Amino acid sequence: MSESAQPVRIAINGFGRIGRCIVRALYENGYRDQLQVVAINELADIETISYMLRYDSTHGRFPGKVEVADERHLLVNGDRICVRHEADTARHDWASLNVDLVLECSGQIKTRSECESHLNGGAGKVLISNPADSAVDNTIIFGLNHHTLTADQRIVSNGSCSTNCLLPLLTLLDNEYGIDAGVTTTIHSAMNDQPVIDAYHSDLRRTRSAVQSIIPVDTSLPLGIARLMPQLAGKIESLHVRVPTINVSALDISLQLRSEARAGDINDMLQAATAGSLAGILGMTREAHASIDFNHDPRSGIVDATQTRVSGGKLLKMLVWFDNEWGFANRMLDTACTMMSRQRPGTADS
Ligand SMILES: NC(=O)c1ccc[n+]([C@@H]2O[C@H](COP(=O)([O-])OP(=O)(O)OC[C@H]3O[C@@H](n4cnc5c(N)ncnc54)[C@H](OP(=O)(O)O)[C@@H]3O)[C@@H](O)[C@H]2O)c1
Structure with missing residues (x-):
């Protein structure tokens, strides 16, 4: 980005x-030099929006100034943000x-x-915070395929956390050992689509109190794997359970490797990537941790090296x-920078 380039104008x-x-x-x-929320x-309503930006049970107080300028505008660290309340997507006026x-x-x-x-409302491009249908121009997993973004791709999904x-x-x-088969379980914090106390929901399991139970929910993770890593299509099955914590999740990964491996070698190979091609995206810890220790961690995943196991030479088990929330939000900003050809903070690549 040249010194004089204006920040990309973003709507949320x-x-x-x-x-x-x-x-x-x-x-x-x-990210503020590259991106501006307008x-x-x-x-x-705007008072509630302002309040919930200032105070957050998970991430603490907003480290800056949030003010209601008038009934249609917020001021965040002095930046003027227009606030609208339009439920009908056909009526958006972004132009x-x-x-x-x-x-x-x-x-x-x-x-x-x-x-x-x-786009019909005048926006240049759209980045979706969830998996989308195969008709979108691209699905980006930052660190894996963000180099495939091109200027003509206007509707992009950022995948899932x-x-x-x-x-x-x-x-x-897969590159190092080969993967023949696998099963993953996402152990995910509760979300806003679950009730605190039993309430009606179209998904029977999600009628149940989020604070009282471990709740299995459907997952489309194998579809995402098949789309982005076609060489693994049909080889990975997935479960997803919601647990009564407010943030930070874990992936329990079991993989049948093609070639023999030792837990220590796998950790060392992944550790090297955390300092190389996946710096800032993938991390590793060798300390004794509980999930809360990763609250507000901007990385997409942190391998818990203390939990890596290999059984019978080829059956790998890992916890990541x-x-x-925070990791995915940071990836949304990284993808936004790349979509709009702006530099990701702290890097030399664009
Ligand atoms: N939370 C995570 O950890 C996470 C991680 C990765 C991806 N995602 C994905 O990101 C998306 C949002 O998740 P979230 O956790 O942020 O959910 P959320 O907290 O429920 O936020 C969604 C917000 O959008 C509002 N909304 C609903 N319909 C709208 C409309 N037509 N126009 C404008 N605003 C509307 C909702 O208002 P009401 O509450 O009034 O409906 C709510 O405030 C989901 O697709 C989710 O799968 C979430």
Whole structure:
């Protein structure tokens, strides 16, 4: 990016857990020179939006200044952000705010055709905070395939927090040892689509109290693996359970490797990647940890080397921690920078 280039003008549609983490990470982690939030569309009223940006049970107080300037504008660290409350995606007007990129974080939009409403409203591009249908221009897992982004790709998915944690790691293991088969279990913190106390939901299991049970939910992780790593299509099965914590998740990974491996060698190979090709994306710890220790960790996954096991020479078991909110929000910003050809903070690549 040249010295004189203006920041990319961003709108955030849906200002929930991920939307608010994105704004916090933008100011906390050095993205503000490249990206500027100029609009937020969220159904809640502006006073509540302001309050929930300032105070967060998971990530603490906002480390800056948030003010309500008037009934349609927030001031965040002095930056003026237009606040709208439009539920109908067909009625978005992004042209009047010169929005370059919409970060679609409502959780309501999963297809290319739904995203086109943002383009029709005048936005230049859209980045979706969840897996989308195969008609989107690309699905990016930062560290794995962000180099495949091209200027003409206008509707892009950022995958899921689980795919961002798993796929860079799977790629390393497949390249080094080969993977014949595998099973993963995502052990995920509770989310806003679960009730605190039993309540009606279209998914029977999600009618049950999030604070009282370990709750299995459906996962599309094998679809994501098949799309992004076609060589592993049909070889990996996945489970997903929600647990009563408010943030930080773990992936329990079991893989049948093609060639023999030792746990120590696998850890050493992954450790090298954390300082090389996947620096800032993949981490490793050799300390005794519990999940809360990774709250507010910006990396996509942190291998817990103390939990790596190999049985019978080829059956590998691993545990990888990830902050499902903060890590993913930071990857949304990394992908946004690359989509708009801006430099990721702290790197020389663009
Ligand atoms: N949380 C995570 O750990 C995580 C990680 C990776 C990806 N994601 C994905 O990111 C998406 C958002 O997740 P989240 O956890 O941030 O959910 P969330 O906290 O429920 O946030 C979604 C927000 O969007 C608002 N909204 C709903 N419909 C809208 C519309 N038509 N226009 C504008 N705003 C609308 C919601 O308002 P109401 O509450 O009033 O409906 C809510 O405030 C989901 O697809 C999720 O799968 C989440």
